[in-house]
Amino acid sequence: MTYAPFDLTGKVALVTGGNRGIGLGMASAMAASNADIAIWGRKDAANAAAVEELSKLGTGNVKAWSVDVADEQAVIEATADTVSSMGRIDSCFANAGIGLGAPSFSEMTTEIWRKNMAVNMEGAFWTLRESVKHMVERAKNGDIGGSVVGVASLAGIEGAARNQAYSATKGGLTAMMRGIAVEHGRYGIRANSILPGWIATDMTDAAQNSDVFASKVISRVPIRRWGEPEDFGGMAVYLASDASKYHSGTTLIIDGGYSVF
Numbered sequence: 090m091t092y093a094p095f096d097l098t099g100k101v102a103l104v105t106g107g108n109r110g111i112g113l114g115m116a117s118a119m120a121a122s123n124a125d126i127a128i129w130g131r132k133d134a135a136n137a138a139a140v141e142e143l144s145k146l147g148t149g150n151v152k153a154w155s156v157d158v159a160d161e162q163a164v165i166e167a168t169a170d171t172v173s174s175m176g177r178i179d180s181c182f183a184n185a186g187i188g189l190g191a192p193s194f195s196e197m198t199t200e201i202w203r204k205n206m207a208v209n210m211e212g213a214f215w216t217l218r219e220s221v222k223h224m225v226e227r228a229k230n231g232d233i234g235g236s237v238v239g240v241a242s243l244a245g246i247e248g249a250a251r252n253q254a255y256s257a258t259k260g261g262l263t264a265m266m267r268g269i270a271v272e273h274g275r276y277g278i279r280a281n282s283i284l285p286g287w288i289a290t291d292m293t294d295a296a297q298n299s300d301v302f303a304s305k306v307i308s309r310v311p312i313r314r315w316g317e318p319e320d321f322g323g324m325a326v327y328l329a330s331d332a333s334k335y336h337s338g339t340t341l342i343i344d345g346g347y348s349v350f
Contacts, residue, residue, distance in 0.1 A: 094332035097124035098148065101175045102329050104128055105158055105216055106185030108135040110290035111240060111318050113142075115182055118322025119329055120146040127171045127178070128153040129185065129216075150175070158185045158212030168219035177227065180236040180329040181220035183213040183262075188292050190252040202254040209258035213239055214265065217280075221269060224278050233277035236328050239266045241282045241340070243348055259284075263340050270338035279337030281328060286344020288316040311346035 102119045106112040108130035120126050120143040128143075128151070130136045136153035143151045152174060156167040172178060186209045191197035217237050224235035244252060245259030262282065269280035287307060289297055296302045297315065307315060321343060327333050342348055 092332070094330045095122055095326055097122040097326065097329055099125075100179040100329060101125045101127060101177050102180045102182065102325075103171060103178050103220065104182045104184055105156070105212075106130060107182070108132065108139040108153065110292070111285060111288060111321050112182070112184040113139055114318025114321045115184070115325035116143055117146060117319065118326050120144075120149060120151060121322075122326050122330075123147040123149050124329060125149040125175055126151045127175055129156040129158065129167060129171075131155060131157055158216055159207040161211070161215050164212070164215040165219055168216075168223065172223055177232075178220050178223055179234070180238070181217060182238045182240060182325065183216045184238075184240040185212055185216075186240065186258075186292075188252065188255045190255065193251060194253050197251075197254060205254040205258050209255065210261050213258075213262055217265070217269065221273060221278060225273065225276050228276035228278070234334070235276070235278040236333065237266070237269060237278065237280045238325075238328050239263065239280075239282045241266075241284050243284050243286050243342065243344055245284065246340070247348065266340075267338050274337060277334070279333065279335075281333075281337060282340040283321065283324060283328075284340055284342045284344070285321070286310070286316055286342070286347045288318065288320070290318065309347060309350055310344070311350050314345065316343065316345055 102124045104112050104116045107116045107128040140153050189201050239262045241259040241262045244256035249256035266280045266282045
């Protein structure tokens with residue numbers, strides 16, 4: 090018999106940036122566990138492809154919205170639309186992000202800084218705020234519980250040369266998640282961060298094609314390979330499920346052991 094809490098039937102999971110990469114990896118596992126999935130992404134074609142793919146995996150309903158999380162009003166409206174269409178939001182994975190760097194810290198422009206902040210920090214803030222608001226309202230009406238997850242990065246806790254703007258957003262995200270956990274535990278809402286290591290996605294495409302990077306960096310990963318989006322599926326199912334109902338305020342590192350070697 091399957092451990093019952095990992096069956097997500099009746100639960101609605103929102104995944105921003107869920108049409109590809111880590112977001113799609115998480116959404117796929119939750120869909121296969123019978124969750125209803127709401128995808129937010131900026132590209133309609135990728136959204137449609139994700140819906141088609143995810144709809145084949147379980148018994149839940151899958152829908153997608155075209156949303157730019159760097160637009161506060163768009164996030165507010167998309168949250169309302171998602172709740173109206175799906176009935177509720179039980180878990181929210183703030184995964185949408187960008188990674189813009191510079192030749193050096195001294196050459197980093199204010200434009201690069203602000204673009205990273207707009208998506209990775211402000212976008213996550215608005216997304217999480219609106220989902221938490223919905224969950225609190227449900228709790229006050231007797232429907233207690235919910236899970237919010239910030240997908241950060243090892244860059245948020247380690248030194249990221251030439252990527253200080255990106256790392257600042259990810260460090261800030263983990264701090265925000267801890268604050269959400271402390272304030273909202275009384276409503277049964279738990280908040281946690283996921284910190285990916287070196288994962289094979291569009292964001293790391295240049296590094297994946299570098300022999301030097303493979304020999305100098307990936308060779309230091311104890312599991313000896315790039316991470317894949319599907320490596321995040323199990324953690325997503327766990328955090329969306331009742332199995333994690335007493336787990337809150339933590340940073341969960343998924344990096345093949347890189348950070349401890």
